[in-house]
Amino acid sequence: MKLETNIDIIKYYHDQIISDNPLAFIDNNYNIFTINTTGLEVVNRTRAQVLNKSILEISRKEWRDNLKIILDTCITDKKEKQVLSLRFDRQKPYWLLLFTYAPIISTDKGDVIGIKITAATPHFKLNPYNLKEILSSTLSSHKAPLAEIEAPKTAALSELERTILYLLHHNFSYEEIATTLTIVNPDKQYTKQSVAKIVARKLYDKFDVTNLLALRTKYRRTKLHSSIPRMLFDEFSYLVV
Incomplete structure (x- = not known):
């Protein structure tokens, strides 16, 4: 089957489907030949735009070279790639997304005829290793807009407390939290003892709990863990696999 026919079939089929998940398809020249409504919301552009x-043209300049390498590798190796991406110029629900780039392989000759791109909110938890890698993948010094993450119910929480809670949610120990805080704020030296004091003397009181398990549970129920700690993250793109 001709390449153009394969692409037309993909385009026709996916244009008939309504999906809440961001979805786009590009050819081997990186040109977008179909994209759904949610995908347009992610890139914050109209269909005509x-x-x-080329997906490279509508991507951030500082990310283009890395993105091209990922797309080329996806085509040559015929294996999917995943990228965890944080961007504050996207609409808030799409700030943090896990992008999957999957090669479309023709059944005739086994050739890659394009790439399917999907995006989803990540649900896996961070660990000290991948957090360190993510922090080294920073693309810019853009922080989350403060007004976007402030809310009356969290107004009493400092940025340091927000960050500690976020890391506790991801099962970091006090020592791992102290190490992480020192990495992102090298002007200060944090210890597991200083982190423990903040938890016991401030966070227990603010969440009206008496132990760490109850604090984690109550924090999770508030859904505050979906907010991005400004102290911890700048924008980044991190190659997961």
């Missing part, structure tokens, strides 16, 4: 345009 992206169709038949």
Whole structure:
């Protein structure tokens, strides 16, 4: 089957489907030949602005070289790639997304004829190793807009407390939290003892709990863990696999 026919079939089929998940397809020249409504919301552009345009052109300049390498590797190795991406110029629900780049392989000759791109909110937890890697993948010094993450119910929490809670949610120990805080704020030296004091003397009181398990549970129920700690993260793109 001709390449053009395969692409037309993919385009026709996916244009008939309504999905809440961001979805786009590009050809081997990186040109977008179909994208759904949610995908347009992620890139914050109209259909006319992206169709038949190179995905590299509509990507952030500082990310283009890395993205091209990922796309080329996806085509040559015929294996999918995943990238965890944080961008504050996207709409808030799409700030943190896990992108999957999957090669589309023709059944005739086994050739890659394009790449399917999907995005989803990540649900896996961080660990000290991948957090360190993510912090080294920073693309810019853009912080989350403060007004976007402030809310009356969290107004009493300092940025340091927000960050400690976020890391506790991801099962970091006090020592791992102290190490992470020192990495992102090298002007200060944090210890597991200083972290423990903040938890016991401030966070227990603010959440009206008496132990760490209850604190984690109550924090999770508030859904505050979906907010990005400004102290911890700048924008980044991190190659997961």
